[in-house]
Amino acid sequence: MSPRSKEENLKIQQQTRQNILFTALQAFGEKGYANTTVSYIAKEAGISKGLIYHYFESKEEILKSLFHFLVEMSKGIMNDAQEKAPQEQLKQIITGSVAFVKTQTNTVRFMTSLAVQPAVIADIEDLLETQKELLMTAMKNIFEALAYEQPELEAYHIGAFLDGISLGYMATKDYPIDQLEQKILKHYKL
Amino acid sequence: MSPRSKEENLKIQQQTRQNILFTALQAFGEKGYANTTVSYIAKEAGISKGLIYHYFESKEEILKSLFHFLVEMSKGIMNDAQEKAPQEQLKQIITGSVAFVKTQTNTVRFMTSLAVQPAVIADIEDLLETQKELLMTAMKNIFEALAYEQPELEAYHIGAFLDGISLGYMATKDYPIDQLEQKILKHYKL
Amino acid sequence: MSPRSKEENLKIQQQTRQNILFTALQAFGEKGYANTTVSYIAKEAGISKGLIYHYFESKEEILKSLFHFLVEMSKGIMNDAQEKAPQEQLKQIITGSVAFVKTQTNTVRFMTSLAVQPAVIADIEDLLETQKELLMTAMKNIFEALAYEQPELEAYHIGAFLDGISLGYMATKDYPIDQLEQKILKHYKL
Amino acid sequence: MSPRSKEENLKIQQQTRQNILFTALQAFGEKGYANTTVSYIAKEAGISKGLIYHYFESKEEILKSLFHFLVEMSKGIMNDAQEKAPQEQLKQIITGSVAFVKTQTNTVRFMTSLAVQPAVIADIEDLLETQKELLMTAMKNIFEALAYEQPELEAYHIGAFLDGISLGYMATKDYPIDQLEQKILKHYKL
DNA sequence: GATGAATGAGCATTCATTCAT
DNA sequence: AATGAATGAATGCTCATTCAT
Numbered sequence: 183m184s185p186r187s188k189e190e191n192l193k194i195q196q197q198t199r200q201n202i203l204f205t206a207l208q209a210f211g212e213k214g215y216a217n218t219t220v221s222y223i224a225k226e227a228g229i230s231k232g233l234i235y236h237y238f239e240s241k242e243e244i245l246k247s248l249f250h251f252l253v254e255m256s257k258g259i260m261n262d263a264q265e266k267a268p269q270e271q272l273k274q275i276i277t278g279s280v281a282f283v284k285t286q287t288n289t290v291r292f293m294t295s296l297a298v299q300p301a302v303i304a305d306i307e308d309l310l311e312t313q314k315e316l317l318m319t320a321m322k323n324i325f326e327a328l329a330y331e332q333p334e335l336e337a338y339h340i341g342a343f344l345d346g347i348s349l350g351y352m353a354t355k356d357y358p359i360d361q362l363e364q365k366i367l368k369h370y371k372l
Numbered sequence: 373m374s375p376r377s378k379e380e381n382l383k384i385q386q387q388t389r390q391n392i393l394f395t396a397l398q399a400f401g402e403k404g405y406a407n408t409t410v411s412y413i414a415k416e417a418g419i420s421k422g423l424i425y426h427y428f429e430s431k432e433e434i435l436k437s438l439f440h441f442l443v444e445m446s447k448g449i450m451n452d453a454q455e456k457a458p459q460e461q462l463k464q465i466i467t468g469s470v471a472f473v474k475t476q477t478n479t480v481r482f483m484t485s486l487a488v489q490p491a492v493i494a495d496i497e498d499l500l501e502t503q504k505e506l507l508m509t510a511m512k513n514i515f516e517a518l519a520y521e522q523p524e525l526e527a528y529h530i531g532a533f534l535d536g537i538s539l540g541y542m543a544t545k546d547y548p549i550d551q552l553e554q555k556i557l558k559h560y561k562l
Numbered sequence: 563m564s565p566r567s568k569e570e571n572l573k574i575q576q577q578t579r580q581n582i583l584f585t586a587l588q589a590f591g592e593k594g595y596a597n598t599t600v601s602y603i604a605k606e607a608g609i610s611k612g613l614i615y616h617y618f619e620s621k622e623e624i625l626k627s628l629f630h631f632l633v634e635m636s637k638g639i640m641n642d643a644q645e646k647a648p649q650e651q652l653k654q655i656i657t658g659s660v661a662f663v664k665t666q667t668n669t670v671r672f673m674t675s676l677a678v679q680p681a682v683i684a685d686i687e688d689l690l691e692t693q694k695e696l697l698m699t700a701m702k703n704i705f706e707a708l709a710y711e712q713p714e715l716e717a718y719h720i721g722a723f724l725d726g727i728s729l730g731y732m733a734t735k736d737y738p739i740d741q742l743e744q745k746i747l748k749h750y751k752l
Numbered sequence: 753m754s755p756r757s758k759e760e761n762l763k764i765q766q767q768t769r770q771n772i773l774f775t776a777l778q779a780f781g782e783k784g785y786a787n788t789t790v791s792y793i794a795k796e797a798g799i800s801k802g803l804i805y806h807y808f809e810s811k812e813e814i815l816k817s818l819f820h821f822l823v824e825m826s827k828g829i830m831n832d833a834q835e836k837a838p839q840e841q842l843k844q845i846i847t848g849s850v851a852f853v854k855t856q857t858n859t860v861r862f863m864t865s866l867a868v869q870p871a872v873i874a875d876i877e878d879l880l881e882t883q884k885e886l887l888m889t890a891m892k893n894i895f896e897a898l899a900y901e902q903p904e905l906e907a908y909h910i911g912a913f914l915d916g917i918s919l920g921y922m923a924t925k926d927y928p929i930d931q932l933e934q935k936i937l938k939h940y941k942l
Numbered sequence: 943g944a945t946g947a948a949t950g951a952g953c954a955t956t957c958a959t960t961c962a963t
Numbered sequence: 964a965a966t967g968a969a970t971g972a973a974t975g976c977t978c979a980t981t982c983a984t
Contacts, residue, residue: 185945186984194947214489216406220975230949235976291488297543298484299404314544335551338540342552345539346532353487354504361525362532384964409957420966422961431958565966566963574968594869596786600954610970615955674868677923678861679784694924715931718920722932725919726912733867734884741905742912764943789978800945802982811979 199237201227203251206244211288214295215245215303242303249296249306252289253313260320268327273372275321279344280363283351290348317341340366389427391417393441396434401478404485405435405493432493439486439496442479443503450510458517463562465511469534470553473541480538507531530556579617581607583631586624591668594675595625595683622683629676629686632669633693640700648707653752655701659724660743663731670728697721720746769807771797773821776814781858784865785815785873812873819866819876822859823883830890838897843942845891849914850933853921860918887911910936 186194205227209218220241224231238244259278263271283290296306318337325333343366351357395417399408410431414421428434449468453461473480486496508527515523533556541547566574585607589598600621604611618624639658643651663670676686698717705713723746731737775797779788790811794801808814829848833841853860866876888907895903913936921927 185943186947190984191946198947212489214406216404219973221973231975232950232977233948236947241975294488294539295485297539298481298488299402310543311545335548335555338548338552339533339555342536342540343529343533344536346534346536349484349487349535349539350528350532353500355501358525358528362528365525365529381964388964410959411957421959422966423964425959426964565964566968570963571967578968592869594786596784599952601952611955612957612971613969615957616968619955621954671868674919675865677919678864678868679782690923691925715928715935718928718932719913719935722916722920723909723913724916726914726916729864729867729915729919730908730912733880735881738905738908742908745902745905745909761943768943790980791978801980802945803943805980806943 195237198229198233201229202234202237202244203248207248207252207292208288210245210248210295211291215292245303246305248292249309252293253309256313257316260317263320268324269372272321272324272328272370273367275324276340276344276363276366276370276372280347280359283348284359287352291352294348294352340370385427388419388423391419392424392427392434393438397438397442397482398478400435400438400485401481405482435493436495438482439499442483443499446503447506450507453510458514459562462511462514462518462560463557465514466530466534466553466556466560466562470537470549473538474549477542481542484535484538484542530560575617578609578613581609582614582617582624583628587628587632587672588668590625590628590675591671595672625683626685628672629689632673633689636693637696640697643700648704649752652701652704652708652750653747655704656720656724656743656746656750656752660727660739663728664739667732671732674728674732720750765807768799768803771799772804772807772814773818777818777822777862778858780815780818780865781861785862815873816875818862819879822863823879826883827886830887838894839942842891842894842898842940843937845894846910846914846933846936846940846942850917850929853918854929857922861922864915864918864922 202223206218206223209223209226220234221231223244224234227234234244238247263274263278266274296303297310318334318341321337321340322334325336330336347359347362350362351359392413396408396413399413399416410424411421413434414424417424424434428437453464453468456464486493487500508524508531511527511530512524515526520526537549537552540552541549582603586598586603589603589606600614601611603624604614607614614624618627643654643658646654676683677690698714698721701717701720702713705716710716727739727742730742731739772793776788776793779793779796790804791801793814794804797804804814808817833844833848836844866873867880888904888911891907891910892903895906900906917929917932920932921929
């Protein structure tokens with residue numbers, strides 16, 4: 183008759199939070215933030231509306247938590263690549279990005295919709311900027327190591343291209359993403 | 373107190389429609405479709421809510437009309453380019469796109485947000501696809517005329533790049549859009 | 563087919579606002595602010611929930627408007643008494659207060675519940691204080707004119723008594739309010 | 753690991769009940785019954801929500817228990833005064849009331865808010881009435897013993913006055929409660 | 943005796959849409 | 964053609980209450 187132990191509670195909390203965040207990510211990606219109701223998230227997650235508000239103060243808080251979570255995740259991925267040779271890193275960024283778009287389309291949809299109208303959700307604008315800069319710096323360093331004349335511009339170039347591929351994949355049926363990947367890899371001789 | 377002539381009425385009608393569409397475009401671009409209320413459009417346009425429903429059956433109808441309007445406009449622009457030399461056409465597409473993004477940012481925001489989550493507004497998905505194909509075909513023809521080995525893939529390539537530039541410009545402060553434009557022009561030797 | 567004239571709209575607006583305020587006053591008095599739902603006010607007023615929000619920004623705004631309205635009304639009543647002889651004024655305050663409590667019990671309930679827990683609705687605290695001071699000054703002036711030694715204290719005295727009578731009338735069945743009125747009038751030789 | 757003895761359990765139970773009731777009294781007085789959440793009481797009392805429901809069937813039950821508790825307490829106080837001389841009793845009622853208002857303001861706030869809108873909590877209405885009558889009878893007896901012509905009316909009179917003082921003290925900054933106390937004591941030659 | 947995760951009915955509020963004028 | 968008062972379904976959120984542990 184004793185209450186749950188702290189560890190048990192913590193475990194339950196983490197699972198439920200993750201469940202909510204994951205479900206929200208799916209929904210936000212598919213239907214957009216504004217078109218996703220909290221009730222819908224609850225139903226999809228198999229829990230009650232009230233429980234969502236037990237873990238998150240508001241719908242917007244879910245969005246922000248989700249965003250932070252994804253940012254942290256991407257940081258982790260980037261750090262892993264840090265030690266390899268620049269050519270290898272570049273290749274990994276390209277193939278990793280393409281693979282990510284293909285497997286985590288909803289995540290990309292979600293992040294892109296935030297990027298397109300950053301003013302919609304205040305607070306996120308800055309974080310988005312920081313996140314972009316981080317990626318840009320990493321790529322710039324690679325192109326510096328590869329002795330490109332304008333490493334920063336080259337970073338923007340490939341960044342734009344990868345973003346454009348994402349958009350195309352999300353918006354167009356039968357988008358030749360794999361061929362474009364090959365093309366870009368060949369261009370950089372990877 | 374004489375009634376307005378038919379021509380006057382028609383003129384007023386067209387002006388009011390355009391006014392609504394233009395105001396909606398601004399709002400949809402800045403705040404997003406879901407975050408824009410019909411009341412807000414009415415206030416910004418300086419007319420009453422009722423009048424909006426006199427011209428459009430629903431809020432979604434405004435969105436669709438706006439979309440069609442923009443599609444028609446872009447068709448017109450593309451047709452104008454049709455007769456020139458392929459190199460000239462390509463240059464115009466690139467510089468025109470960049471200029472459009474810079475001057476009509478809200479329009480681009482609007483179109484991009486539709487592209488990212490096409491499922492949000494049914495019906496539009498197909499039109500979006502058709503529109504994309506039109507542009508792709510035009511670019512493919514150019515690259516064919518320029519004797520590229522894989523003209524279609526090249527079209528996708530430059531399309532992705534231009535889309536990526538748009539995204540970057542919308543989401544990033546101090547985005548080097550002009551330098552990227554120069555870079556791509558140089559790449560195609562234009 | 564022309565829209566309503568401005569005067570017509572103004573008239574409709576005032577009527578509807580008054581209707582809402584009056585209904586809210588009844589409800590707040592009987593059930594208390596927190597126990598009164600906006601839906602209930604709408605139903606009682608014979609209008610839709612939405613219309614209430616067309617006229618008032620929030621439920622709390624109704625409360626504040628109502629409070630301001632009642633304060634203005636009481637100012638008007640007090641000004642009317644201003645010109646008479648002090649004895650007459652005192653008599654009028656006493657009989658007027660008693661009559662008000664008896665006929666406008668819900669108004670008194672409403673105002674008293676605000677007075678008891680002023681912290682519940684921020685903003686109102688100051689106004690309540692101002693209102694009290696106004697009444698106190700008026701009564702003090704009367705007792706000064708009547709050459710009482712401690713006019714201010716006497717004002718507080720009769721104020722407390724009248725407030726106490728209100729409370730008693732609201733809370734107790736068969737409360738002898740009329741006899742108490744006679745007693746106090748006799749006390750002041752009125 | 754030996755189980756607690758029965759006496760220990762009983763003691764803990766009573767302490768916890770008292771803790772809940774006391775915390776609730778503070779909260780109800782400050783914020784009002786409707787604006788006080790069970791969660792808030794639990795947090796303030798330093799216990800869990802569940803435990804509150806272990807001791808009380810519902811939030812309303814807390815209110816009722818609290819009310820009963822306060823009524824019993826006041827009965828005890830009144831009984832203590834029973835044996836003294838009527839003048840002494842009257843003095844004690846006056847000074848005791850004033851002191852109570854000053855030290856137990858939240859309790860008075862709570863009781864007054866119940867009195868103002870008795871319909872809010874059914875069931876309590878009768879008890880409130882009974883309670884009032886008890887006090888009235890006691891005061892009436894005093895004034896009878898003091899040979900007042902209308903002892904009951906005099907009881908209502910002083911009752912109203914003391915209630916009015918309470919209200920004033922709760923609602924007004926710098927309320928001259930002590931001077932009013934002196935004034936009333938002098939009036940009754942105490 | 944004690945905890946807090948979980949539920950869901952209920953409420954304030956918004957907003958697309960209608961309609962009388 | 965034009966207005967804006969009016970509607971009500973839908974949504975975010977709160978909170979008393981339950982229950983597994």
